[in-house]
Amino acid sequence: xxxxxxxxxxxxxxxxxxxxxxxxxxxxxxxxxxxxxxxxxxxxxxxxxxxxxxxxxxxxxxxxxxxxxxxxxxxxxxxxxxxxxxxxxxxxxxxxxxxxxxxxxxxxxxxxxxx
Amino acid sequence: xxxxxxxxxxxxxxxxxxxxxxxxxxxxxxxxxxxxxxxxxxxxxxxxxxxxxxxxxxxxxxxxxxxxxxxxxxxxxxxxxxxxxxxxxxxxxxxxxxxxxxxxxxxxxxxxxxx
Numbered sequence: 001x002x003x004x005x006x007x008x009x010x011x012x013x014x015x016x017x018x019x020x021x022x023x024x025x026x027x028x029x030x031x032x033x034x035x036x037x038x039x040x041x042x043x044x045x046x047x048x049x050x051x052x053x054x055x056x057x058x059x060x061x062x063x064x065x066x067x068x069x070x071x072x073x074x075x076x077x078x079x080x081x082x083x084x085x086x087x088x089x090x091x092x093x094x095x096x097x098x099x100x101x102x103x104x105x106x107x108x109x110x111x112x113x114x115x
Numbered sequence: 116x117x118x119x120x121x122x123x124x125x126x127x128x129x130x131x132x133x134x135x136x137x138x139x140x141x142x143x144x145x146x147x148x149x150x151x152x153x154x155x156x157x158x159x160x161x162x163x164x165x166x167x168x169x170x171x172x173x174x175x176x177x178x179x180x181x182x183x184x185x186x187x188x189x190x191x192x193x194x195x196x197x198x199x200x201x202x203x204x205x206x207x208x209x210x211x212x213x214x215x216x217x218x219x220x221x222x223x224x225x226x227x228x229x230x
Binding site: 031033042043044045048050055056089091093095097100101102103104105106107108109111 | 146147148150152158159160161162165167206210212215216217218219220221222223
């Protein structure tokens, strides 16, 4: 299996622009997560999907952030408009949720820089 | 409060030394799952181990070992005979029973192994 695939790996954009991050989870996994990693806040969960349905989006910072999962093999995280404080590494992860507590496998991350 | 604490932000050792990374957690749940992840300099997050709260048996995998003690709410990770390739940030994480499959991460411990 190719693992979780994220694109792009690096993104540099100007403040105010729209940014879209993409994720392809591991085939057969039914849960998908978006995490953000910064020096100040560490790894924080933004949103969690189960069977393509958003279950918990309490970590989404504000309305500028939105995430979709139109099917089991694709998800996007969009920031519109972007701000310098959104600069971070964004990770997508997937897992096979069965009886609870299964490990998540992470993509290589997208390093976003907003200037 | 339910959280994970890694009190050691940074550890430096010389190659071949043994090193223990501490992890302490807080939860009211009786069912929960503990994890360790490794983040090497290349940036990806690599799953190392998963334990559930009913299994306090310690585990050894090569030079890695894990000590789970419910009495002290700790899940410590020991690397025996450390190597330069062990240099990374190590994260302890927790899935609480009522949190779906969402990981709550500790702040991470940066391990530097010097030759």
